[in-house]
Amino acid sequence: MYIQVLENLQRDGKNVISSELLARTCDVNPSQIRKDLAYFGEFGVRGVGYYVQDLITSIKQALGVDRVWKCALVGVGNLGRALLNHREFRLRGFHIVGAFDCDPFKIGEVVSGLEVVCSRRLKERTADLGIELGVITTPPERAQRACNYLVDAGIKGILNFAPARIEVPEGVTVEYVDFFHHFYAVAFNVTLGSQD
Amino acid sequence: MYIQVLENLQRDGKNVISSELLARTCDVNPSQIRKDLAYFGEFGVRGVGYYVQDLITSIKQALGVDRVWKCALVGVGNLGRALLNHREFRLRGFHIVGAFDCDPFKIGEVVSGLEVVCSRRLKERTADLGIELGVITTPPERAQRACNYLVDAGIKGILNFAPARIEVPEGVTVEYVDFFHHFYAVAFNVTLGSQD
Numbered sequence: 001m002y003i004q005v006l007e008n009l010q011r012d013g014k015n016v017i018s019s020e021l022l023a024r025t026c027d028v029n030p031s032q033i034r035k036d037l038a039y040f041g042e043f044g045v046r047g048v049g050y051y052v053q054d055l056i057t058s059i060k061q062a063l064g065v066d067r068v069w070k071c072a073l074v075g076v077g078n079l080g081r082a083l084l085n086h087r088e089f090r091l092r093g094f095h096i097v098g099a100f101d102c103d104p105f106k107i108g109e110v111v112s113g114l115e116v117v118c119s120r121r122l123k124e125r126t127a128d129l130g131i132e133l134g135v136i137t138t139p140p141e142r143a144q145r146a147c148n149y150l151v152d153a154g155i156k157g158i159l160n161f162a163p164a165r166i167e168v169p170e171g172v173t174v175e176y177v178d179f180f181h182h183f184y185a186v187a188f189n190v191t192l193g194s195q196d
Numbered sequence: 197m198y199i200q201v202l203e204n205l206q207r208d209g210k211n212v213i214s215s216e217l218l219a220r221t222c223d224v225n226p227s228q229i230r231k232d233l234a235y236f237g238e239f240g241v242r243g244v245g246y247y248v249q250d251l252i253t254s255i256k257q258a259l260g261v262d263r264v265w266k267c268a269l270v271g272v273g274n275l276g277r278a279l280l281n282h283r284e285f286r287l288r289g290f291h292i293v294g295a296f297d298c299d300p301f302k303i304g305e306v307v308s309g310l311e312v313v314c315s316r317r318l319k320e321r322t323a324d325l326g327i328e329l330g331v332i333t334t335p336p337e338r339a340q341r342a343c344n345y346l347v348d349a350g351i352k353g354i355l356n357f358a359p360a361r362i363e364v365p366e367g368v369t370v371e372y373v374d375f376f377h378h379f380y381a382v383a384f385n386v387t388l389g390s391q392d
Contacts, residue, residue, distance in 0.1 A: 007359075008360055063383070069379075079278045081274065082275045083375075088359055088375075094376075158382070165201055176200075178200060179373060180284070184261050185371050186353035186369050187265050188259045192260075
């Protein structure tokens with residue numbers, strides 16, 4: 001969240017931010033902000049605040065995301081295509097370097113400069129391309145199979161956009177990117193608001 | 197999360213689940229599960245567990261999401277198209293009934309059965325169609341303008357897929373759907389894991 005807020009400020013041409021304003025923008029209390037940022041090695045300058053670029057750099061370093069992560073995407077449907085075309089990924093250091101699908105009609109197609117490759121070749125391509133993260137954008141009923149290919153290829157971090165739980169062995173991290181969680185949350189809040 | 201897990205179980209043909217198994221699947225402790233589900237009015241059956249369908253119904257009722265929510269989508273780029281084509285939305289009760297864009301080349305185009313309409317007509321269409329939620333899928337620099345159109349149309353709940361913070365008046369709920377948060381989290385975990 002801090003990175004998102006700070007990159008937004010930077011986009012608006014702001015180079016410096018006070019912890020109070022940062023706190024308000026993030027909806028976090030100022031003492032929590034100071035504690036969090038101290039953890040990243042950033043203490044701010046009294047009377048000035050934080051330098052936005054320095055803060056972004058420090059947070060990214062602390063999280064280990066100040067470098068390029070090569071990603072494989074499995075499932076070249078509508079969502080997969082949207083992600084392959086999403087310029088923001090490259091800006092954030094996440095380079096999708098392999099696109100995989102098991103549909104023979106999709107294999108060989110070029111999407112956003114990448115040739116779609118059969119999912120069975122994931123292991124071989126992962127080694128060749130130095131892929132470290134996997135992105136699952138299959139329909140829910142094919143998510144586990146996509147996951148198995150990624151795990152078999154030795155990938156330790158998976159982003160699952162499919163609305164399905166998947167099982168992974170120990171040592172593999174899964175993050176669920178679940179749109180509907182957010183839709184339910186907004187619908188719930190609107191319902192509450194309308195009862196006031 | 198409970199809804200996602202339970203719908204997944206249902207997809208796998210399971211009709212009943214114990215609180216222990218549900219707890220393990222959700223990575224939540226069993227006493228928390230029992231507390232949460234009691235809040236939804238579901239107490240389970242001793243020796244049997246919870247009926248999956250009843251539990252889904254109770255949770256959706258408690259959250260006010262056991263009905264159809266009509267949504268407007270603003271920004272018919274790659275991501276917007278992916279969401280418009282995403283069959284899962286309709287299954288979950290979120291019907292995207294209006295697609296808006298300010299690009300004259302997109303206005304009039306039909307995407308997933310919807311004619312793209314000029315964003316300036318959002319207010320008028322919101323009233324006609326009974327739209328309650330807005331979905332922003334514009335580039336970041338146009339998110340605030342899209343938001344302003346939605347707020348002006350009287351919409352109280354916004355899902356923002358654009359990687360940009362937006363400002364809304366009191367009484368309007370915004371949920372940020374931020375892919376990159378999840379990417380950073382996975383990258384961070386993989387980095388930690390590789391240091392073991």
